[in-house]
Amino acid sequence: MNKIPSLKPTDSELEILQIIWLHGPASVRFVNDELNRNKLVGYTTTLKLMQIMIEKGLLKRAEKGRKHIYTAVLKEKETKNLLLDKFVKTAFGGSAMDLVMQALGNHQTTPDELEELKALIEKMESDKK
Amino acid sequence: MNKIPSLKPTDSELEILQIIWLHGPASVRFVNDELNRNKLVGYTTTLKLMQIMIEKGLLKRAEKGRKHIYTAVLKEKETKNLLLDKFVKTAFGGSAMDLVMQALGNHQTTPDELEELKALIEKMESDKK
DNA sequence: CTGGTATTACGAAATGTTTCGTAGCAAATA
DNA sequence: TATTTGCTACGAAACATTTCGTAATACCAG
Numbered sequence: 001m002n003k004i005p006s007l008k009p010t011d012s013e014l015e016i017l018q019i020i021w022l023h024g025p026a027s028v029r030f031v032n033d034e035l036n037r038n039k040l041v042g043y044t045t046t047l048k049l050m051q052i053m054i055e056k057g058l059l060k061r062a063e064k065g066r067k068h069i070y071t072a073v074l075k076e077k078e079t080k081n082l083l084l085d086k087f088v089k090t091a092f093g094g095s096a097m098d099l100v101m102q103a104l105g106n107h108q109t110t111p112d113e114l115e116e117l118k119a120l121i122e123k124m125e126s127d128k129k
Numbered sequence: 130m131n132k133i134p135s136l137k138p139t140d141s142e143l144e145i146l147q148i149i150w151l152h153g154p155a156s157v158r159f160v161n162d163e164l165n166r167n168k169l170v171g172y173t174t175t176l177k178l179m180q181i182m183i184e185k186g187l188l189k190r191a192e193k194g195r196k197h198i199y200t201a202v203l204k205e206k207e208t209k210n211l212l213l214d215k216f217v218k219t220a221f222g223g224s225a226m227d228l229v230m231q232a233l234g235n236h237q238t239t240p241d242e243l244e245e246l247k248a249l250i251e252k253m254e255s256d257k258k
Numbered sequence: 259c260t261g262g263t264a265t266t267a268c269g270a271a272a273t274g275t276t277t278c279g280t281a282g283c284a285a286a287t288a
Numbered sequence: 289t290a291t292t293t294g295c296t297a298c299g300a301a302a303c304a305t306t307t308c309g310t311a312a313t314a315c316c317a318g
């Protein structure tokens with residue numbers, strides 16, 4: 001029934017999504033192992049979370065032999081867009097520019113990244129003409 | 130006892146903080162009225178939230194006559210920095226640059242804003258040398 | 259002073275998130 | 289085949305967040 005997940009993933013759910021986006025469709029075991037590189041979390045905890053994500057429509061799954069293989073329903077980019085929109089709205093009063101300026105001012109950036117950013121800006125300016 | 134609030138404000142708490150940052154120290158009545166411009170929320174709900182924020186150290190208060198006047202403990206900018214750091218970490222795998230690129234690509238920007246942004250980049254590049 | 263109004267304090271319900279224990283079952287292995 | 293191992297399902301506890309009802313209290317208008 002649930003086709004389009006309108007709900008925003010929680011922090012824990014997002015950690016799981018990141019792993020699946022990066023590595024592609026994965027079993028609970030794999031996701032749990034990845035999670036445990038950073039923090040201690042029980043296998044059944046991860047399983048339960050992923051089952052809930054199925055209910056919410058964030059993941060779908062296929063049974064491969066005995067295991068279940070989970071796939072992300074939403075693409076990485078669209079999900080991050082949703083989260084970004086919400087974050088800009090709740091934390092920066094809707095001003096994406098404020099966020100960009102503050103993000104640049106408070107994080108390390110390499111010269112390459114700055115060049116890339118400048119290129120994007122040039123492109124935006126020429127598109128606008 | 131609680132002096133420095135390390136906790137991140139919840140979404141509801143953030144709405145209250147935005148109002149206090151914008152208007153300065155305020156009573157529960159004022160905050161609740163402001164909140165109700167956007168959504169329906171009961172007075173005691175707002176009161177309770179603000180009391181909890183006192184416990185967490187997000188707000189402090191002074192008794193002016195019979196009312197309590199609430200003040201934000203953290204400055205707007207430092208709070209947004211904390212939130213931004215966390216968001217970059219959870220949603221963009223720690224890459225502020227990814228966030229910046231995506232934010233620029235998905236929101237309207239005025240030529241003035243782009244100029245301002247370019248100026249910031251120039252400044253960062255010259256600082257780096 | 260008295261009744262009505264605005265305010266704070268408190269407790270608790272409703273909801274959402276995270277965690278894990280236990281059970282049941284299937285597959286691999288000894 | 290008998291045992292162990294690994295997986296899923298399910299329920300529930302622990303915790304956090306949000307909401308509001310009720311009560312106590314201070315203030316104000318008449």
